[in-house]
Amino acid sequence: MLADLAERYTPARVLIGEIYLPVERLMDYYGRGEPEVHLPFNFQLIEAPWDASTLARLIAEYEAALPAGGWPNWVLGNHDRPRAASRVGPAQARVAAMLLLTLRGTPTLYYGDEIGMADVDIPRESIHDPRELNEPGKGLGRDPVRTPMAWDDTPNAGFSDSDPWLPIHADWQERNVAAQRRETRSMWRLHHDLLALRRRHPALSVGDWLPVTGNDAVLAYERREGDDRLLVLLNLTDAPQHFDLPLWARGLRVLLSTLGDGDATQLRRNEGMILG
Numbered sequence: 001m002l003a004d005l006a007e008r009y010t011p012a013r014v015l016i017g018e019i020y021l022p023v024e025r026l027m028d029y030y031g032r033g034e035p036e037v038h039l040p041f042n043f044q045l046i047e048a049p050w051d052a053s054t055l056a057r058l059i060a061e062y063e064a065a066l067p068a069g070g071w072p073n074w075v076l077g078n079h080d081r082p083r084a085a086s087r088v089g090p091a092q093a094r095v096a097a098m099l100l101l102t103l104r105g106t107p108t109l110y111y112g113d114e115i116g117m118a119d120v121d122i123p124r125e126s127i128h129d130p131r132e133l134n135e136p137g138k139g140l141g142r143d144p145v146r147t148p149m150a151w152d153d154t155p156n157a158g159f160s161d162s163d164p165w166l167p168i169h170a171d172w173q174e175r176n177v178a179a180q181r182r183e184t185r186s187m188w189r190l191h192h193d194l195l196a197l198r199r200r201h202p203a204l205s206v207g208d209w210l211p212v213t214g215n216d217a218v219l220a221y222e223r224r225e226g227d228d229r230l231l232v233l234l235n236l237t238d239a240p241q242h243f244d245l246p247l248w249a250r251g252l253r254v255l256l257s258t259l260g261d262g263d264a265t266q267l268r269r270n271e272g273m274i275l276g
């Protein structure tokens with residue numbers, strides 16, 4: 001067993017597998033009794049169509065497929081696929097962040113997504129990825145999603161004392177960690193607040209995931225751990241949406257919205273909210 005081998009050298013560590021497989025085959029890596037790997041990466045969110053019915057089905061099927069004791073995980077972006085801000089747009093990237101950090105299991109956040117970095121156009125003379133060099137013009141290059149992290153507004157965005165090997169995104173002087181830490185509604189602040197809410201509410205960190213009947217525009221689900229019950233509503237469209245709350249959720253207040261304070265039954269365009 002791979003996990004057994006890892007335990008011999010690094011006890012109390014987690015073995016993660018970068019494994020691109022359909023869900024039914026991915027479950028094999030949880031092993032029979034003892035795991036092959038502790039967390040076989042679940043990449044469904046990276047390539048899934050961005051609509052409520054599809055996402056609800058994918059989440060439910062993954063949850064149902066997990067073996068007893070299998071711990072779920074979710075990946076929103078990585079070094080091989082377009083960034084969330086480029087794939088679903090800057091506004092929906094905030095909703096995607098709320099999705100990632102409110103699903104059951106371990107979330108994996110790709111660097112730069114917490115400040116809303118998008119893919120960067122790479123001049124031909126700056127291309128490094130062998131895939132693009134070997135097959136130019138086919139859009140296979142991964143350099144656009146591997147550009148430097150922007151830490152502040154100092155030269156080279158605080159990433160390096162010398163010119164980095166890939167160009168920095170054009171708005172790095174505003175889109176950097178230091179600047180967003182000072183803003184109350186920045187993408188960085190949203191991630192900060194989501195993580196803080198996970199720490200305060202056991203339902204978000206270890207609770208059950210339960211689907212809530214919604215519509216094609218709103219992805220809705222409950223997170224529950226004992227008496228701790230939260231409702232997550234995600235408007236995946238660019239239009240306002242009304243949502244009829246289930247009986248148990250009526251009277252809940254908005255704990256966090258991707259757009260600031262909100263109405264528990266009226267979702268604004270591109271808005272996600274957590275009720276509790």
